[in-house]
Amino acid sequence: MSAATISTHVLDAAAGTPAAGMAVRVELLDGTEVVRGVTDDDGRIPGFGAAALGAGHHRIVFDTGGYFAATGRKGFYPEVAITFTVEAAEHYHVPLLLSPYAYSTYRGS
Numbered sequence: 001m002s003a004a005t006i007s008t009h010v011l012d013a014a015a016g017t018p019a020a021g022m023a024v025r026v027e028l029l030d031g032t033e034v035v036r037g038v039t040d041d042d043g044r045i046p047g048f049g050a051a052a053l054g055a056g057h058h059r060i061v062f063d064t065g066g067y068f069a070a071t072g073r074k075g076f077y078p079e080v081a082i083t084f085t086v087e088a089a090e091h092y093h094v095p096l097l098l099s100p101y102a103y104s105t106y107r108g109s
Contacts, residue, residue: 011043026051026060028059061079
């Protein structure tokens with residue numbers, strides 16, 4: 001299998017805006033970091049998708065606690081970690097819809 005790629009888009013549902021300035025990292029389940037970045041004004045990380053993911057389980061970790069602290073708000077979740085499985089050499093889009101006390105995700109395109 002050739003490598004898969006990844007992207008994300010973080011939206012702050014409570015503020016009604018993209019979540020700019022949030023640190024995000026992708027890692028293997030053993031904690032080995034694959035790539036990291038910070039969301040831009042659109043809640044995306046340009047160039048994040050250039051990271052090559054091999055087959056297997058990965059985790060994308062969003063620093064929601066740091067984001068909420070930087071925006072002067074408190075949140076219930078200090079981080080959101082989403083574990084997913086790469087099975088094919090395709091693009092994996094893992095968006096996050098966030099509020100201080102809830103979040104949701106799905107496999108995007």
